[in-house]
Amino acid sequence: MLEVQNLVKAYGDLRVLDNVSARIENGRILVIIGLNGSGKSTLLKVITGILPCDNGCVRIDGQDVTSLEPEDRKIGYVPQSTALFNHLTVRENIIYSQKNGRGSPDGFEAVVSMLNLRGYLSKKPKELSGGYRARVALARALYSQPSVMLLDEPLTEIDHAKKEQMLPEFKQVLHQLNIPVLYITHDPREAELIGDAFAVMYDGKLKTIGTTEEAFEIIRAQVLAGAGIA
């Protein structure tokens, strides 16, 4: 289970995260929807430990990990850019965490089969399409046997038609892990296809919602308010 409580992150007077709290049970996928600059990516970076928070705490399976370094949190992280290691092959990318005592040969076979990467293992990331780059990034995170998965708009490089095909597949793979998953997107349709629960983020605040339509309404109201129209 992943819990964040009253997370605060500010740059000067600007509160990028403003008392953000959330709780995700094992096997559930929470999708956070928000516009660019709403604080979504900062939230993930604070949970991974890449960015320190000013206040609040992060708990994984009941353990407070707020003061731990990123390498000690056992979090699987797929950033927006996929951030593959271009000097390594697909195989070497996937088993990267093995150097740090994570993963197993069985796990490798499982993620390669799940994500249909068998024919691409000896290729370099630059030889792959956006869709396969996203698959490799996910496989690399899955192989490390994380306690929590964080995905920051991992399908940005992929067109809508391909997303419609990939997202149910990703959802199935993520459910098989039975760990909490936090998925970030600005696309309500993408959220609908992958999420079990939804939240919307605006001005550094997080609000749980029932459906993706609510997110759309909240974001629209915020944009109009920001433009002085509503």
Add this chain to the structure above:
Amino acid sequence: MAGNLMRKVSLIELLFVPFFLLLIVYPIAAIIFNLTPAGIAKTFADPLFWTSVGSTILTAFFAALMGLALALGFGYYYIFRKGTVMYRVADFLNDLPIALPHTVAGLALLLAFGRKAFGFAGPTGLAFTLFAVTLAMFFVSYPLAARTIASGADEIEREVIDVARTLGDSTTRAYQRVVIPLMGEGIISAFILSFSRSISEFAAVIMFGGNVPGQTQVLASYVFTKVEEGEVAMAVTASAFCILIALFLVVGLRMRGKFHA
């Protein structure tokens, strides 16, 4: 036709071309045009010339290696420890050797590692040895290597390093396993630039390493000595040799992208 051509030439071009030809190309050409067969033969027959060539390449190579090693250390601070006092001091002092007159750099090294402070290492301390020549070259070339490594680090996507951390790498491991391999081209550039700067150094080398023919004399000081002795033809030949080495380095620098790919 001629009128059309004139209209296409901008004022910047009209100023740049003659000044570039006069101040950059012409002096280099002057060396080449002043080469004489007798001067070439006399220089190539001089064993001290070849000793200075060997010393130059050897000391510049080790100076560049040292510069690269320290620059990689700076690169680590540049990526992971930017908020620290150590980083700020290192970043500030990186520019100092560039701004300092190199005679001052040489004197600083002489005072720091000469007879007074390092008398136990020999009658002149570390000064006036090939190691001193290497240190002098390193001192003036390191800033270039450090700046090049920092530029190389800027080319690497920050999220790649972040992901390596979440996969279990400490900052040191992420630097070794991800940053350094991805910076390949930057590392080659840093080495070549550092090597080039080392080869061209004169003032700091003379001050700290001396100019002992057959021992600490390098190509730059060989040229100086030959001019002082009135052997201009030999100085010209040695200078042309320096230009040849510099051309190799420039070509190497231009080729680095292809080599890395």
